[in-house]
Amino acid sequence: MPKKFVLRDSVNNVLVGATVKLKLHDQVVFTGITDTNGTIIMPTSLQKNCYEVEINAKDSQHKPSAFRMIVYENRGSDVNTQFICRQLESDQVEIVLKWDRLPRDLDSHLFVSDGRHVFYESKIEGNVSLDYDVTNGFGPETVKLTLESGLKYLYVVHRYSRDGFLTKSGATVTINNGTQTSTADSPYQIVQVPVVNQPDANFWIVFEIDGTTKNITIYDNEFEVHNNYSSDQIGLKYFNR
Numbered sequence: 001m002p003k004k005f006v007l008r009d010s011v012n013n014v015l016v017g018a019t020v021k022l023k024l025h026d027q028v029v030f031t032g033i034t035d036t037n038g039t040i041i042m043p044t045s046l047q048k049n050c051y052e053v054e055i056n057a058k059d060s061q062h063k064p065s066a067f068r069m070i071v072y073e074n075r076g077s078d079v080n081t082q083f084i085c086r087q088l089e090s091d092q093v094e095i096v097l098k099w100d101r102l103p104r105d106l107d108s109h110l111f112v113s114d115g116r117h118v119f120y121e122s123k124i125e126g127n128v129s130l131d132y133d134v135t136n137g138f139g140p141e142t143v144k145l146t147l148e149s150g151l152k153y154l155y156v157v158h159r160y161s162r163d164g165f166l167t168k169s170g171a172t173v174t175i176n177n178g179t180q181t182s183t184a185d186s187p188y189q190i191v192q193v194p195v196v197n198q199p200d201a202n203f204w205i206v207f208e209i210d211g212t213t214k215n216i217t218i219y220d221n222e223f224e225v226h227n228n229y230s231s232d233q234i235g236l237k238y239f240n241r
Contacts, residue, residue: 002080005032005040007055009062010085010096010142010176011132014038017058018084022051022069046071061087063176063188083140085188088178091147093209095155098139099171099193102164105135106157106171109203110143111235113152118143121230128153135160151211154238157193157204158229166201166223167193173206175216191218200225203234 007015015038022030029051032040048071055065062084069080085094097108108130110118116125123130127146134141145153157173159166171193193204205222209215224234 002042003044003078004042004080005034006079006081007034007038007040007057008081008083008140009057010083010094010140012083012134012140015057015062015084019054019056019058021054022046023054024049024051048073055082055084057084063087065188081138083174085174085176088144088176089146090178091214092178093145093147093153094176095143095145096139096174096176097141097157097171098174099137099169101137103159103161103166103169104137104163105161106139106141106166106169107133107160107229108141108143109156109158109229109234110145111154111156111232111239113235113239115232115235117232117235119158119229147209147211147214149212152239153209153211154235155206155208156234157206159202160229165199166204167196167198169193171204175207177214177216189216189218194221196221198223198225202227202229205234205238208238 005020007018016036018034020032020040021028030043034040050068050070053067053069065084083096099106110128118125118128118130120133129144131144132140132142173191175189201223203224205219208217
């Protein structure tokens, strides 16, 4: 199991004074509060089992988080870093990408049906912004947008560095939708990169949002092998389907 939890927000700020609870069969078996480094030292006495983890920041600017964690004796990484999403207005969406050590550099791309394309070369386009960019693994890489009626939004992950496979990156995309209730039961939607045999994949097509209905459509095993990351090729293809 991890020796410590590290808590940061979606733009990589340390979260001080946040509470982490571990539950087993609805009983709290551990409670900790993050120190000035956003860290909690975990107990070494936890038995092998599946625990429910609840995280709550001490302020109203961040959403609570909840997930399950399987504990194995003498197995697992020493550090478990969690990125906690921000509270949003009802028409806003925050998208947080995290991944493993390799590939070092995965990039978020947000295409809008009106022609806008936000990524590291163009970080702000109206009410769509790349709020945090990482080039050395793990994340967070964070996009924030305000939905507009009549528009569609396509989120894509690009393998920028060539030092690993996209489908083996362990990439996880968290969709923080302002219309969802901020409860520990279901504060987010989480999408994991499919572990499939796609060694040449350079783009993972993750999801599309309808700005009018706010419906989110998750794509199933959609990849692109070309490397035209600075063009609008992907947006044009998927919006015109």
